[in-house]
Amino acid sequence: MVNWEYSESVESQEIVNIKDKYQNFINGKFQQQNSKKYINTISPSTEEVLSKIVISNEKDVDNAVQSAQLGFEKWSNTSPHERSKHLFKLARLIQERSREFAVLESMDGGKPIKESRDFDLPQVAANFFYFAGWADKIDLSWGAKSLKPHGVVGQIIPWNFPLLMLAWKVAPALATGNTVVLKPAETTSLTALLFAELCEQAGLPDGVVNIITGDGTTGSLIVNHKDINKIAFTGSTQVGKLIQKSLAGRDVGLTLELGGKAANIVYEDAAIDQAVEGVVNGIFFNQGHVCCAGSRLLLQESIHDEFVAKLEKRMQTLRVGNPLDKNTDIGAINSKEQLNKIEGLVNEGVSDGGKIFQTECELPGNGFWFKPTLFTDVQPSYSIAREEIFGPVLTTLTFRTPQEAVEIANNTEYGLSAGVWTEKGSKILWTADRLQAGVVWANTFNKFDPSSPFGGYKESGFGREGGRQGLLSYLKAES
Amino acid sequence: MNNKTAALSIKWEDILELVFDSRIDSVGLNERVDSLATRSIKKDSKLDALNMIVSMCDLTTLEGEDTEGKISQMVAKAITPDPSNLDIKNVAAVCVYPSLVSIAKEKVGNSGVKVAAVSSYFPSGQVPMESKLLDTKYAIDSGADEIDIVINRKAFLEGDYRKVYDEIVALKEACGDVHLKTILEVGDLKTYENIRKASLISLAAGSDFIKTSTGKLSVGSSRQACYVMAKAVLDFKNLTGISAGIKVAGGIRDSKDAIRYLVLINEEMGDEWLTPDLFRFGASSLLDDVLKQIKKLKTGAYQASYYFPRG
Numbered sequence: 147m148v149n150w151e152y153s154e155s156v157e158s159q160e161i162v163n164i165k166d167k168y169q170n171f172i173n174g175k176f177q178q179q180n181s182k183k184y185i186n187t188i189s190p191s192t193e194e195v196l197s198k199i200v201i202s203n204e205k206d207v208d209n210a211v212q213s214a215q216l217g218f219e220k221w222s223n224t225s226p227h228e229r230s231k232h233l234f235k236l237a238r239l240i241q242e243r244s245r246e247f248a249v250l251e252s253m254d255g256g257k258p259i260k261e262s263r264d265f266d267l268p269q270v271a272a273n274f275f276y277f278a279g280w281a282d283k284i285d286l287s288w289g290a291k292s293l294k295p296h297g298v299v300g301q302i303i304p305w306n307f308p309l310l311m312l313a314w315k316v317a318p319a320l321a322t323g324n325t326v327v328l329k330p331a332e333t334t335s336l337t338a339l340l341f342a343e344l345c346e347q348a349g350l351p352d353g354v355v356n357i358i359t360g361d362g363t364t365g366s367l368i369v370n371h372k373d374i375n376k377i378a379f380t381g382s383t384q385v386g387k388l389i390q391k392s393l394a395g396r397d398v399g400l401t402l403e404l405g406g407k408a409a410n411i412v413y414e415d416a417a418i419d420q421a422v423e424g425v426v427n428g429i430f431f432n433q434g435h436v437c438c439a440g441s442r443l444l445l446q447e448s449i450h451d452e453f454v455a456k457l458e459k460r461m462q463t464l465r466v467g468n469p470l471d472k473n474t475d476i477g478a479i480n481s482k483e484q485l486n487k488i489e490g491l492v493n494e495g496v497s498d499g500g501k502i503f504q505t506e507c508e509l510p511g512n513g514f515w516f517k518p519t520l521f522t523d524v525q526p527s528y529s530i531a532r533e534e535i536f537g538p539v540l541t542t543l544t545f546r547t548p549q550e551a552v553e554i555a556n557n558t559e560y561g562l563s564a565g566v567w568t569e570k571g572s573k574i575l576w577t578a579d580r581l582q583a584g585v586v587w588a589n590t591f592n593k594f595d596p597s598s599p600f601g602g603y604k605e606s607g608f609g610r611e612g613g614r615q616g617l618l619s620y621l622k623a624e625s
Numbered sequence: 626m627n628n629k630t631a632a633l634s635i636k637w638e639d640i641l642e643l644v645f646d647s648r649i650d651s652v653g654l655n656e657r658v659d660s661l662a663t664r665s666i667k668k669d670s671k672l673d674a675l676n677m678i679v680s681m682c683d684l685t686t687l688e689g690e691d692t693e694g695k696i697s698q699m700v701a702k703a704i705t706p707d708p709s710n711l712d713i714k715n716v717a718a719v720c721v722y723p724s725l726v727s728i729a730k731e732k733v734g735n736s737g738v739k740v741a742a743v744s745s746y747f748p749s750g751q752v753p754m755e756s757k758l759l760d761t762k763y764a765i766d767s768g769a770d771e772i773d774i775v776i777n778r779k780a781f782l783e784g785d786y787r788k789v790y791d792e793i794v795a796l797k798e799a800c801g802d803v804h805l806k807t808i809l810e811v812g813d814l815k816t817y818e819n820i821r822k823a824s825l826i827s828l829a830a831g832s833d834f835i836k837t838s839t840g841k842l843s844v845g846s847s848r849q850a851c852y853v854m855a856k857a858v859l860d861f862k863n864l865t866g867i868s869a870g871i872k873v874a875g876g877i878r879d880s881k882d883a884i885r886y887l888v889l890i891n892e893e894m895g896d897e898w899l900t901p902d903l904f905r906f907g908a909s910s911l912l913d914d915v916l917k918q919i920k921k922l923k924t925g926a927y928q929a930s931y932y933f934p935r936g
Contacts, residue, residue, distance in 0.1 A: 150673055150887070150896050155665035260663060419856050420653030463892050472665035569648050589650050 167198035171342035173213040174352030180205035190256035191478035202360040207367040214298040217325040217353025226282035233278030256478030270313040276596035277317035293621040295323035297375035300368040305331035306435035322620040401609025406562030409555035410440030416567035428591035434538040438563035479514040488537035495530035561603025640829040649817040682716040700732035702936030717901040726767035741771035748839035750775040771804040793830035806834035812844030824857035838875035845875020874907025
């Protein structure tokens with residue numbers, strides 16, 4: 147029998163209840179904001195308008211910060227044990243409503259339901275559980291009373307893992323006694339606003355979590371607010387640098403988690419079939435909208451042709467389409483703007499002389515889509531080998547020796563993650579030791595755990611999220 | 626090129642190189658196989674899959690208690706799996722011991738159902754080569770269309786790969802044009818590397834099919850083992866141009882599991898492998914569950930087992 151097509155298996159949207167427009171969540175409730183400026187938030191897979199969110203202005207930011215200040219007086223005096231209970235409650239509620247969150251995340255952000263359901267939401271809950279456990283053990287871990295929360299933390303998160311980045315930021319901040327003003331990305335605010343409902347449901351004290359929507363202007367207002375004690379930002383290196391400039395000379399804590407251009411090094415003695423899988427997962431996971439994506443494939447010359455042939459064949463089986471179809475592997479590109487950026491860089495790659503391979507797949511009519519793409523014959527000088535594309539585009543470079551592999555891998559302004567593929571344990575250790583990257587995965591890629599710190603070298607940022615180190619980002623030595 | 630000439634044209638050294646180059650990362654492999662199991666097969670694609678499974682079934686009975694009566698029952702079921710739904714065509718084959726081949730052959734008549742015989746002292750294979758050949762020749766002389774042999778696990782685990790290979794070559798020679806399926810018994814081989822090595826050796830020796838298990842161990846087929854074998858078959862095809870088949874057997878009891886095998890084959894090997902000529906299920910209890918699921922898709926209700934005739 148030929149042409150066995152999988153029938154559509156679409157997750158129902160009925161479970162989510164999206165409002166026509168949203169208000170900011172300040173001081174424990176949704177409040178009418180001062181700003182009258184609304185923008186549409188759309189589904190990138192259909193371009194259908196899902197709702198309207200407000201672009202918060204100076205007054206709105208001020209209200210949120212004030213609320214967080216009041217919240218801080220209560221929260222920092224709440225016993226660690228009570229804080230822990232609140233976080234556990236949030237974790238359990240996330241699990242209870244995870245399907246609702248997963249569907250909403252896929253509708254608003256374009257990622258396949260397979261990932262929002264099996265990766266994002268379990269990780270979100272795991273982060274709350276993990277930091278809930280820390281909340282009443284912090285004193286024990288670093289010697290009593292030497293560390294204090296910063297106070298009001300401004301958190302600005304990206305659109306690639308909207309709810310997961312919220313969890314990475316909110317859970318450790320709350321566990322350590324801080325209160326937060328969080329701004330989700332303007333294209334993906336809906337799950338954060340649903341999380342706000344959860345905070346109400348969990349009975350979290352007013353003002354501990356404040357969520358305001360807006361674009362870069364709102365983000366800038368948060369960064370520059372006089373009563374902010376710390377900023378935690380995940381996003382582009384360009385914006386990260388602006389934030390660091392704004393904060394220069396001020397007593398405001400800062401952690402930045404920025405871009406990446408990770409090398410995924412495949413040695414000739416790797417388990418090739420599993421390396422192919424890992425490379426596919428490394429770059430096509432979440433449409434390549436991953437700061438730690440393995441976007442530079444470094445192949446040992448001796449296996450280049452065999453590996454590329456297997457990789458192209460495997461890429462051809464990737465199913466691109468409706469994010470809510472349970473059989474979709476690659477969903478929609480998050481926004482028109484991002485699609486333009488990807489297209490621009492890919493065109494540059496072709497005109498530079500790179501050899502392009504794209505899978506044969508039908509793309510839906512509406513929405514923003516990009517075919518899984520592989521470049522070979524690429525030189526380290528090409529922009530596709532240097533700039534973060536943040537899309538489903540993999541660039542292949544070759545090397546001859548382990549020394550050369552490490553040199554090429556480190557020949558970038560970024561240093562967030564890297565991958566090493568070989569069956570030889572000593573070679574893994576030798577390579578990992580020399581890679582300037584915050585995370586090095588060996589014979590796997592894109593694995594996360596709340597207990598494992600994550601963060602960058604060089605222009606990929608500073609500060610760590612996750613684990614014991616992640617707590618330190620939200621604590622400061624008592625003066 | 627058929628597999629007989631392939632066996633002659635591939636050098637042992639070439640295969641040995643591929644065999645010693647076997648590197649499999651079990652964590653990565655398990656992850657990939659698990660992710661394939663999350664495919665959601667519904668509606669039309671499910672019905673297509675169920676019908677495909679029926680057409681790929683080797684209905685099997687391999688017991689000391691097998692009699693002419695038992696074989697007759699099974700063959701009747703093989704020819705007409707569900708008398709209440711004649712749209713469902715016959716299964717691929719019935720699989721029996723050599724002494725029952727002539728009876729089975731007589732019963733299948735011209736229905737299109739093939740008769741497969743397990744030979745070479747299935748399931749252990751612990752006899753001299755002469756006995757294995759005799760066993761196999763007896764089954765062929767009795768009219769078997771297909772022969773299922775077991776590899777020499779003793780030789781394999783002792784590292785005597787050449788002996789494993791030579792035995793299969795000799796048995797293939799005895800088979801002539803009769804279809805040869807070589808059972809690796811993955812439950813004995815244990816590691817993924819071993820399964821890959823045994824697959825490559827069996828393919829190089831001229832097997833038309835490689836098969837996971839005898840069904841006589843507590844560990845039968847697994848989707849992981851099937852995945853390893855699929856990759857070996859593909860690599861062998863790259864080397865020789867020959868497309869060999871895979872038979873999974875032992876422990877596949879329900880439709881859901883069987884459909885997951887089809888997804889694995891579809892995505893890893895491509896839909897040209899989705900034919901009884903290249904993929905088979907060895908099963909006894911799987912068929913009834915598939916028939917029940919087909920009924921459910923048509924009528925919306927599950928029927929009790931007694932609506933389906935015994936095999």
